[in-house]
Amino acid sequence: xxxxxxxxxxxxxxxxxxxxxxxxxxxxxxxxxxxxxxxxxxxxxxxxxxxxxxxxxxxxxxxxxxxxxxxxxxxxxxxxxxxxxxxxx
Numbered sequence: 009x010x011x012x013x014x015x016x017x018x019x020x021x022x023x024x025x026x027x028x029x030x031x032x033x034x035x036x037x038x039x040x041x042x043x044x045x046x047x048x049x050x051x052x053x054x055x056x057x058x059x060x061x062x063x064x065x066x067x068x069x070x071x072x073x074x075x076x077x078x079x080x081x082x083x084x085x086x087x088x089x090x091x092x093x094x095x096x097x
């Protein structure tokens with residue numbers, strides 16, 4: 009999947025939002041059904057939603073793994089809503 013620079017930045021903002029405002033259980037943060045986690049040094053981060061896992065790597069690289077295209081569309085719709093309403097969470 010090709011993703012533009014704006015969406016990459018949004019993914020990082022969502023990761024930060026989930027880790028600062030979400031609840032934490034067993035080392036995984038969650039907010040409104042989206043889970044965020046990272047490895048021990050923070051160079052690899054993951055966002056997960058239903059059957060979608062996005063791996064955010066150092067230097068702006070990324071990888072998407074999903075089964076259903078509708079999940080991907082729903083995820084981007086959900087993060088748009090989160091970012092638009094981030095001050096009210």
